[in-house]
Amino acid sequence: MDRVRGISGTHTVQVPALKPISLVVHHGESVGVIGTNGSGKSTLMKILTGRVLPTTGNVYASSTPIMLGVNAALVQQLSGGDNITLGCLAMGMTKEQVAAKRQGIVELSGLEDSLHLPLRSYSSGMAARLQFAIATSVDPEILIIDEALNTGDAQFRNRTRRRLDTLRTEAGCVFLVSHSLATIKEMCSRTIWLEKGELIMDGDPEEVTSTYAVYAKKLGQSKPRGARLIREAKQRELAKTVVSWR
The missing domain is CATH 3.40.50.300 (P-loop containing nucleotide triphosphate hydrolases)
Incomplete structure (x- = not known):
């Protein structure tokens, strides 16, 4: 909503972000x-x-969608390797599952030489690559x-x-x-x-x-x-x- 201040005070104007849309997306x-x-x-x-x-309208899905964005939360003070562990645990993996998935996450991110560094030292591109690798490790x-x-x-x-x-x-x-x-x-x-x-x-x-x-x-x-x-x-x-x- 946008707030527009007029002579008589503040008025609220509704601005629709989307008009009626109908989509069906299939498996695969x-x-x-x-x-x-x-x-x-x-x-x-x-x-x-x-x-x-x-x-208005409804969304029907076979499971809860997982959103991956560049601004997804990671802990800046922790290393890339620790963020892998924390991210996987936060998604419900066990420690054994994290250990099994770790190498695949590392290979996909391409950050083998940077995992010991704190995330705050990563570029936005490096962080995005790590986030993608972590988020897709759970096979959503x-x-x-x-x-x-x-x-x-x-x-x-x-x-x-x-x-x-x-x-x-x-x-x-x-x-x-x-x-x-x-x-x-x-x-x-x-x-x-x-x-x-x-x-x-x-x-x-x-x-x-x-x-x-x-x-x-x-x-x-x-x-x-x-x-x-x-x-x-x-x-x-x-x-x-x-x-x-x-």
Whole structure:
């Protein structure tokens, strides 16, 4: 909500972050979520995890989704190795399970030479890699990643791609929110485009990201009419698809 101060005092204005959206995501899918800033991406992810309750509608899930974000809580004073132990224990693992998972976490993070250092000395990219490795060690059935994979080198991207493939195969589904269209195309089997709280496209990552790139380019060139025509055309196509399903 935004508070607007007028002549007569303070008034509260409701600003909907999302308009009615209907989605069905199946086991084994990796869903990329794209859109400009303020389009409702993070709000949708918070609703899926239950951190924000929708004013209308419902979310049905086979298990509680796990949210992974760059700002996820880790203890800055502890070493990377101690954070692995603490993070795994916090997720319900036993000491024996932590010991069994540790090497895989270390290999996925690529931080073998830095685990003895305190987390406060890590770059944001290093911390993101450690958080991803810890969070995915429990094989969550539903994993939501909000901008956590936009850092790291090509080697780390290859490892995360393999890990996401394993999650989709052995667990459930993955949601990946990112401004990196290359990451979305590389790591996702399906992509949805949100804009101004509305669902614009839902389909093949190559097609959705290519259309979105043209839309974003027109916005960057100060051609709002051209961008609006693209958005409206794709909304009409999506509406026809929904009608045909029914």
